[in-house]
Amino acid sequence: MSSLGRIAESVDHYNAHVAAEVARARTDKKFAAELRARWAKVQASVETTKSPTGTALPRLALPQTDEPGAIAEYLLGQGLPGEFPYANAAYREMYLDKGSSGEEPMRLFAGLGLAEDTNERFHYLSKNQKSLRLSTAFDGPTLYGMDSDAEGVLGKVGEGGVAIDTVEDMERLFAGFDLTRKDASVSMTMNAPAPVILAMFIAAAKRRFGADCVPNLRGTIQADMLKEVQAQNEVIFPIDASLRFLCDMIEWCVPNMPRWYPVSISGYHIAEAGATPVQQAAFTLSNGFTYAELLKARGCDVNEFGPRFSFFLDCGLDVEYLVLGRVCRSIWAIGMKEVFGANAKAQALKLHTQTSGRSLIAAEFQNNLTRTAVELMLAYMNYSNSCHSNSADEPFTTPTEKYALLASHGQSIIIEESGLFKHTMNLFGGAPGLLILERQVEKAILDVFREMDTLGGVLAAQEQRYQRSKIQEAGHNYEKQIYAHERPIIGLNKYISTEPMPSVPLARTSPKKQRLQVTRLKAFKKKNAAKAPEALQRLENVARHGGNVFDELVNTVEVCSLGQITGCLSHVVGKFRPMV
Amino acid sequence: MAAAKTSRASFATPLRILTAVPVCDGHDSAVTTINIELARHGLEVIYLGYHQAASAIVRAAIQEDANVVGISSYNGGHIVFFKEVVDQLKKSGNGDIPVFGGGGGTITHGDERLMKRQGTDRIFFAGTPLDDIMNLVKRDYARDAKPNAKFKGDRALARALTIAEENAMTVGGDYSKTSRPKAAPTVQKTGKAPGFVLGVAGPGGAGKSTLIDELTSRFLRSNPTGRIAILANDPSHPDTGGAILGDRVSAIYAQDDRVFFRSLATRGNLTGLSASAPAAIDILKKSGEFDLILVESVGVGQESDPFGIFGKAKKLVDASLFVLAPYYGGLIQLQKIALLNGADLVALNKCDHPMAHTARAEIQARLDQNGKDQMLYPTTAAKHFDPGVDHLFAAIATLAAKNS
Ligand code: B12
Ligand SMILES: Nc1nc2c(ncn2[C@@H]2O[C@H](COP(=O)(O)OP(=O)(O)O)[C@@H](O)[C@H]2O)c(=O)[nH]1
Ligand SMILES: [Mg+2]
Numbered sequence: 001m002s003s004l005g006r007i008a009e010s011v012d013h014y015n016a017h018v019a020a021e022v023a024r025a026r027t028d029k030k031f032a033a034e035l036r037a038r039w040a041k042v043q044a045s046v047e048t049t050k051s052p053t054g055t056a057l058p059r060l061a062l063p064q065t066d067e068p069g070a071i072a073e074y075l076l077g078q079g080l081p082g083e084f085p086y087a088n089a090a091y092r093e094m095y096l097d098k099g100s101s102g103e104e105p106m107r108l109f110a111g112l113g114l115a116e117d118t119n120e121r122f123h124y125l126s127k128n129q130k131s132l133r134l135s136t137a138f139d140g141p142t143l144y145g146m147d148s149d150a151e152g153v154l155g156k157v158g159e160g161g162v163a164i165d166t167v168e169d170m171e172r173l174f175a176g177f178d179l180t181r182k183d184a185s186v187s188m189t190m191n192a193p194a195p196v197i198l199a200m201f202i203a204a205a206k207r208r209f210g211a212d213c214v215p216n217l218r219g220t221i222q223a224d225m226l227k228e229v230q231a232q233n234e235v236i237f238p239i240d241a242s243l244r245f246l247c248d249m250i251e252w253c254v255p256n257m258p259r260w261y262p263v264s265i266s267g268y269h270i271a272e273a274g275a276t277p278v279q280q281a282a283f284t285l286s287n288g289f290t291y292a293e294l295l296k297a298r299g300c301d302v303n304e305f306g307p308r309f310s311f312f313l314d315c316g317l318d319v320e321y322l323v324l325g326r327v328c329r330s331i332w333a334i335g336m337k338e339v340f341g342a343n344a345k346a347q348a349l350k351l352h353t354q355t356s357g358r359s360l361i362a363a364e365f366q367n368n369l370t371r372t373a374v375e376l377m378l379a380y381m382n383y384s385n386s387c388h389s390n391s392a393d394e395p396f397t398t399p400t401e402k403y404a405l406l407a408s409h410g411q412s413i414i415i416e417e418s419g420l421f422k423h424t425m426n427l428f429g430g431a432p433g434l435l436i437l438e439r440q441v442e443k444a445i446l447d448v449f450r451e452m453d454t455l456g457g458v459l460a461a462q463e464q465r466y467q468r469s470k471i472q473e474a475g476h477n478y479e480k481q482i483y484a485h486e487r488p489i490i491g492l493n494k495y496i497s498t499e500p501m502p503s504v505p506l507a508r509t510s511p512k513k514q515r516l517q518v519t520r521l522k523a524f525k526k527k528n529a530a531k532a533p534e535a536l537q538r539l540e541n542v543a544r545h546g547g548n549v550f551d552e553l554v555n556t557v558e559v560c561s562l563g564q565i566t567g568c569l570s571h572v573v574g575k576f577r578p579m580v
Numbered sequence: 581m582a583a584a585k586t587s588r589a590s591f592a593t594p595l596r597i598l599t600a601v602p603v604c605d606g607h608d609s610a611v612t613t614i615n616i617e618l619a620r621h622g623l624e625v626i627y628l629g630y631h632q633a634a635s636a637i638v639r640a641a642i643q644e645d646a647n648v649v650g651i652s653s654y655n656g657g658h659i660v661f662f663k664e665v666v667d668q669l670k671k672s673g674n675g676d677i678p679v680f681g682g683g684g685g686t687i688t689h690g691d692e693r694l695m696k697r698q699g700t701d702r703i704f705f706a707g708t709p710l711d712d713i714m715n716l717v718k719r720d721y722a723r724d725a726k727p728n729a730k731f732k733g734d735r736a737l738a739r740a741l742t743i744a745e746e747n748a749m750t751v752g753g754d755y756s757k758t759s760r761p762k763a764a765p766t767v768q769k770t771g772k773a774p775g776f777v778l779g780v781a782g783p784g785g786a787g788k789s790t791l792i793d794e795l796t797s798r799f800l801r802s803n804p805t806g807r808i809a810i811l812a813n814d815p816s817h818p819d820t821g822g823a824i825l826g827d828r829v830s831a832i833y834a835q836d837d838r839v840f841f842r843s844l845a846t847r848g849n850l851t852g853l854s855a856s857a858p859a860a861i862d863i864l865k866k867s868g869e870f871d872l873i874l875v876e877s878v879g880v881g882q883e884s885d886p887f888g889i890f891g892k893a894k895k896l897v898d899a900s901l902f903v904l905a906p907y908y909g910g911l912i913q914l915q916k917i918a919l920l921n922g923a924d925l926v927a928l929n930k931c932d933h934p935m936a937h938t939a940r941a942e943i944q945a946r947l948d949q950n951g952k953d954q955m956l957y958p959t960t961a962a963k964h965f966d967p968g969v970d971h972l973f974a975a976i977a978t979l980a981a982k983n984s
Pocket of ligand 1: 234
């Protein structure tokens, strides 16, 4: 049995345990009294607050019961927010306008053109934020570890994200931001070349803030290579080498960057590529457990690396999204506790959610504002720790300023303006429909675990194209449903608009800028021409002899470009062989 | 419209379309859906994969003699990219192959106008019903493949193979008969030796394609000027007649002008190869272009003999390689694999698999029974620079040297 089989079993065991405890609460008087006493304490600990119209409210909504079975069901089955198995939330209080951490969940993904253009967008997006939360989108060449001067990529430079070739670009990208601030955090959607890009980030920060700033740097790098193989298709090196470089980076970050999440285990791309919500959850969680296994096998301590995992899910309009985050948190917690022996900190799944890009369509694109708003509601109902809301012009281009701002205001309207989340934690939990859904979704996820278990686990299933073929099949199905009118999409197949497609302003990078990026890169290469070969040789030696590559990368990036470095590494480990 | 239009009724062979996603772009969800639909509508889809350079798309279009190239682009830069593909096709004398595509909302109507002026045939916008796409593709991109004296180099060769495929087309399920045979295509002869032909057979998933690609890399490294050809046979869908020919996706070393890679759908032929394979092999040999010609069969079972090793007629290949993975189902199953008696070389692939050790001993014993000069090569094709593959390649080179 692979660990997936054991995890599925442990969740079943846990559910059986909860059922047994509920029964015991109803028969065992002593136990019932204990539960009641604990419940009274919990109730007493909840402070009250008032809505602007004067309604008194508790800061935490609890089930209105003092029946011991129901209490056991709640405390053990869902857990208080911030308590095992974390179905309700990873923390006790979130989104409340007073008292809680004070950081808004908003984190907007942005990247376009050259570093200075994205920098300008960052300043624009963050000007009204209390805390500084930046999230970086990189362009195609950067995502594939290629330099902007590589053959045939010029037209892609700065499109769909920012072009980063060197540590100097990285300095420009974050100019004017104090990255060492306590409430500053930077997220980077970067995968195959993640170790190189993070090394550039560290090097750039050291140049600005001094060598001892590293432990203060806070943020997340995606770096989840399994979902790359399965869905997003940004893989450069063979899978085993990709995983090795990732683990090198995690191992380095755990002691050296205590405020950094070195991996963001992502279902977003899996779902956007077509997976159903259940497949998204099953593949994402199983990928997460696989990283835990790999790191354990390298001798790392689950209680050290576990709390440094973060998760990233999609949130679309399908009904399962009402509960997906909740279900994922409890499966993760139970698996980490029972199968990996992790402590509380390593059990709590920290969740970033992005609204679904694929649900947004070109026809009558202003409707996308409504779609995103609904999805945001679901994301908050699942107590996502941070959220990205897509812009209404998502189908056309990298968001333009206007729609990016509307997307960010969408979050503020729900969280700050409306009273839905700011007074009471868990105002929406506990509805019978939600509980039914949770059970169904959880069972379906565990069924996928068991199926993958029979294939030999995540890596073996992946080699047999299991995840890819499931995702592709579901993606095909989704499109077929649209055109068979089985899935209404307003403006596309229902209430079809007769208006011609509007012409929207596009955020595109001019050829002049693209050439400027190449000129800068060439200048960097020329300046470092004498030092680069030696730096690459040192990196090659480390890679060849099994040392920690990340350790060396921090030096290499001082004088080498992204493409030079990925070229050197693939010389040692070979190239990824893609699958259909 | 660059392609000749023919009515649906007059085109007897499936339409062959090459699909790909541009360089630095991994958005493959649209293209995989389109691929599935095209195959469902009876087309042969040669899928090249995501993150593909314009030059790789052009090379594949030429070698596959595709009716049309379909590009699915999402990461921007489409105006430059489509133009690059169109220009490279034109420059190489293959401007008759139309280029079309889509990219959801990322390609605007304004972009389309410019792209059309620059030679792109058509763009499908976001929200186009799949059936509309299929109908237009079938209507507009069918063609009658004739020998064309203007075609040069690989395209001439590729067209010859297309005609060989058409000549081998089945009539009413009788695969031995040939429908409307066309004049034998002209292929240039350079007076060079015909090259060594190695047939590669084995069960589906054993690693034939991966191994062939690794052998290709050895060939390119050890032979600095020569060329290698690969004929990759894949099954057609028995009901729709369509096929997704995806071997190019994983063939990373085929991205080189010294490699001629051609995907062949079996079109109902059940021997494990396209019915055109004998003619195709002949064409490649006569071209004098190649030092090594590798012919991959579809996944074959215990009794098949795709290369005619046991028959009385002339064998299709100079030598054959049988590839199997450690999980063949035990000794009894192993006994039944006929090709193990006839293959010149046997590769036990996936030696990283826990059962490999036992398998190796069992297969060796099985080969010893034959009392022939067959060699067993343990390989791990999925691993780069695998020494087992090095040994296998050396053995092939030795056989090839003996042959010439
Ligand atoms: C799904 C998606 C993803 C998924 C892709 C999963 C996968 N494996 O495909 C994920 C989440 C991984 C992803 C990642 C990224 N994405 Co994206 N993604 C999308 C999204 C939401 C939908 C695209 C899609 O597949 N639609 C489904 C298809 C079936 O429908 P359709 O687009 O309407 O297409 C129709 C026709 O056009 C036609 N068609 C399409 N292609 C072809 C080809 C042929 C031959 C034919 C006949 C027809 C045809 O068929 C369809 C049926 O009618 C779009 C935004 C949007 N809403 O459109 C962004 C979008 C394309 N992505 C974008 C970006 C920037 C990225 C990233 C670069 C982000 C980053 N910086 O990290 C990465 C890059 C990933 C990579 N490896 O390249 C941008 C591109 C911006 C630009 N061009 O300026 C977009 C527009 C979003 C945005 N506004 O920012 N993405
Ligand atoms: N573990 C392992 N997997 C391999 C090896 N060779 C090929 N594979 C994988 O096996 C699958 C099938 O390989 P493929 O070459 O397509 O097989 P074919 O059907 O015989 O052509 C692919 O996922 C390969 O990556 C190997 O040596 N070891
Ligand atoms: Mg194959």
